[in-house]
Amino acid sequence: MESIKRWTLKWAHGEAEVQALGGMLAPVRFDLGGGRSVSPVHVAPWEDDVHRPGLMRALRGEWPCLPFGMVDVPTGLPPDFRIRDADDDWVHGYGANHMWQLVEQSDRMLTLQIAYPSDSEIERLERKIEVEPDAPALVVSLTVHARRDVNLPFALHPTFAVPVGGVEILACEYQAIYSYPVPLEPGVSRILPNSTISTLKEIPTTQGLMDVTRLPLPESTEELLQIAECKPPFVLRYPEQHADVSLDWNAEELPDALLWISNGGRTHEPWSGRHFAVGVEPANSFFDLSRVAIPPANHPLAGRTGMVFKAGVPRTITYRLSVRRYED
Secondary structure, three states, X not given: OOOOOEEEEEEOOEEEEEEOEOOOEEEEEEEEEOOEEEXXXXXXXXXXXXXXXXXXXXXXXXXXXXXXXXXXXXXXOOOOXXXXXXXXXXXXXXXXXXXXXXXXXXXOEEEEEEEOOOOOOEEEEEEEEEEOOOOOEEEEEEEEEEOOOEEEXXXXXXXXXXXXXXXXXXXXXXXXXXXXXXXXXXXXXXXXXXXXXXXXXXXXXXOEEXXXXXXXXXXXXXXXXXXXXXXXXXXXXXXXXXXXXXXEEOOOOOOEEEEEEEEEOOOOOOOOOOOEEEEEEEEEOOOOOOOOEEOOXXXXXXXXXXXXXXXXXXXXXXXXXXXXXXXX
């Protein structure tokens, strides 16, 4: 089994590592000045294991998902949902589960690419990660080259650390919040499915209202919410480091943000009840289900069908991860 190559960018305001598997970005350290720093990008708490398939072998950080989403239909979907077969067997797409190749590296930038299988509508992806030389910030761009015209669910997958000292979700301006159509993790997830929610501070659950703006939560759970019309930046606050971490992107392309709360709720391997993270996933997709399920036309998110990629016309998606220190 091929070993996982990793490359590092260092600059005056931090250090970032990128791995070949999935093109995943993590860990990342941002320097805040005065000898303080914050490392907000998540690395899963298990060792690299060649026996684990695809992205689960060394799950970490941030990566692009094309096509985005699950390949298995969850049980218990409402009867008015239409089921369809996924286009392949790769959760979050071929690029998330295979090795990228380094194309170019300099002091401030590195570029990776991955070729998709010959029968895919997508020919290849190119991923560029650049430092901002005068700031604790990274700019990431993904260029998609398509073989054939296609509309595919697409999302970025930034996953952030939830340290013992906690993280606060300051979030973004948004229109509404929607809960997953079924319990994300049967027997574990608490949020009432298929609900419309007005605030992250009062989410209806099987045991009353839940505030998810401060993590970790006191109870073990796994949840997925879709924040509709999320206007970036999306902000996370790390109070122990006095650091606000901002994720910025083009909301015209990716109108929503999926909020994945992994709070020790998965007890099977390799999760083993020890995985704590928060995913903030800019998306054009119906949750992570667009590859396997189509909601009824009257669902508020029915129009989230994906992004259009045209043959021979490269399309670039750009986003920015940055940090600033705040004072009480």
